[in-house]
């Protein structure tokens with residue numbers, strides 16, 4: 001903290017607390033309150049019920065949780081594999097190539113997600129590339145949208161890796177595959193895990209493209225929430241939102257612990 | 268690599284390099300360029316088997332580049348590199364049978380000491396029992412057995428350096444490449460590590476070592492031969508003592524041991540016991556001749572510690588000058604005298620009386636302690 005005077009620090013903390021409170025916490029708090037509310041007529045909700053959660057845990061809502069998790073994991077794993085592969089391959093191509101191709105990788109994230117969904121819908125509506133109405137197209141849409149982040153994260157990790165480690169390894173007799181598995185990947189593990197976490201979180205919250213392509217049997221959480229609130233069922237939507245937040249946070253916190261073990265960097 | 272039984276009377280240390288039997292390293296007109304810029308001009312140099320060759324030179328002179336070419340991390344634009352008679356120019360690093368220790372050690376932070384040392388053997392698919400005994404030997408050689416369970420970050424700089432050497436020795440390399448292995452250590456540890464490397468090489472006489480450093484005292488202490496690089500070109504190479512006593516050119520003389528260089532003219536080229544007479548200003552001196560005829564201009568090279576301020580037996584050459592600086596430093600006194608247009612540095616271990624600054628001073632040296640080198644600037 002760069003502010004040293006007592007009152008100055010107090011002011012800075014107050015502003016920070018207000019900002020965080022209003023911008024980040026207030027909307028969540030409202031949703032949290034709504035998810036337990038029996039009724040909400042005035043300024044504050046009234047009554048307490050777990051009914052919305054019970055509804056969310058069964059039937060269509062339960063399916064949505066599963067669809068979201070499956071899509072998130074599948075798309076993130078795919079994005080991680082291809083992003084890591086691309087980052088490794090581009091690194092070997094020298095700086096000029098990797099910059100150009102690196103930019104290409106980020107194009108999808110610059111296009112509005114709705115348009116990405118629309119593009120996929122049109123592109124895969126004909127045989128032999130007929131994917132419309134399948135689960136695959138949802139995973140594909142998520143993959144397209146998040147792979148840039150996997151690529152970016154892993155690239156950043158590789159860029160920070162001093163060449164010495166890999167050079168010493170190959171000098172000692174490690175072939176490229178062995179070196180990749182035992183030296184390169186463990187050393188960039190924190191970035192790989194961060195890439196996965198970010199991809200997964202993005203996928204869990206993805207709505208724009210999913211709305212365009214999802215088949216009837218594969219309704220993800222954001223689509224379900226959107227549907228519920230659109231029909232006026234704000235309370236159930238809020239309950240589902242809390243489940244979405246809970247699932248995503250649990251996974252991210254779990255991931256947070258992983259790289260520490262992988263890279264052997266304790267305390 | 269096959270599992271070989273240990274023991275049979277050898278010491279563990281000797282056994283460590285047995286499979287790697289002494290190898291030569293040959294640079295044959297090796298030239299390296301980065302994006303068109305030549306940073307290593309065609310280099311031809313032979314490193315004998317079991318020898319420590321130190322490559323020294325100022326920063327950016329291409330030392331690391333030459334080493335990286337041997338390791339296979341950069342491809343020469345021309346020339347061939349041989350290791351033990353095999354042309355390795357087209358082989359990938361992992362097929363060259365070498366080992367390298369770099370400036371910051373590059374110990375794998377996610378592996379314990381023992382796993383770091385075992386790395387090369389595991390990479391080559393060695394048998395488990397072999398790995399265990401080799402790791403134990405290698406750690407024993409550098410005195411790090413008790414640290415095998417530690418992570419690199421739990422070690423001091425000197426300990427990390429030892430582990431890095433053990434990791435390199437464990438694969439029984441044909442040649443050990445060291446790139447400024449001590450530069451990250453402080454002066455005191457560096458001195459003791461130099462001694463340890465010398466001891467290590469005495470224990471492993473078959474190990475060929477290519478040692479890159481910009482520290483001339485490391486090179487003088489360790490190396491059998493020294494190669495001096497300047498601006499990507501080999502400027503001098505020779506046995507350590509020879510190169511020090513008779514530097515072939517101005518750069519070698521100044522870079523290795525900061526010699527004094529005085530312009531002289533050969534006065535009489537009739538050699539008497541290898542000595543010729545030269546004139547430096549008003550003084551006539553006898554020094555080892557280099558075959559040049561009378562009238563040739565030369566630089567007289569004499570080391571600061573070979574000059575005394577008292578006439579002693581054998582110190583038959585006398586140069587007159589004027590004392591400019593006196594720095595008493597306890598054991599040693601550093602003096603600077605002006606001789607003609609040149610400055611001459613003197614390092615004296617004992618002085619009868621501290622001479623007056625600004626006064627006239629006579630400096631003496633033995634004919635055998637001086638040499639003549641060509642006068643042209645630069646190389």
Ligand SMILES: Nc1ncnc2c1ncn2[C@@H]1O[C@H](COP(=O)(O)OP(=O)(O)OP(=O)(O)O)[C@@H](O)[C@H]1O
Pocket residue numbers: 301306324325326327328329330331332333481
């Ligand atoms: N990857 C690279 N790309 C471009 N130029 C390089 C590269 N590596 C080294 N060089 C250049 O090559 C020249 C020689 O570098 P090198 O690292 O061999 O010097 P060095 O003698 O080891 O110096 P130091 O004592 O500072 O380590 C330098 O001018 C350097 O700028």
Ligand SMILES: [Mg+2]
Pocket residue numbers: 330331332
């Ligand atoms: Mg260097």
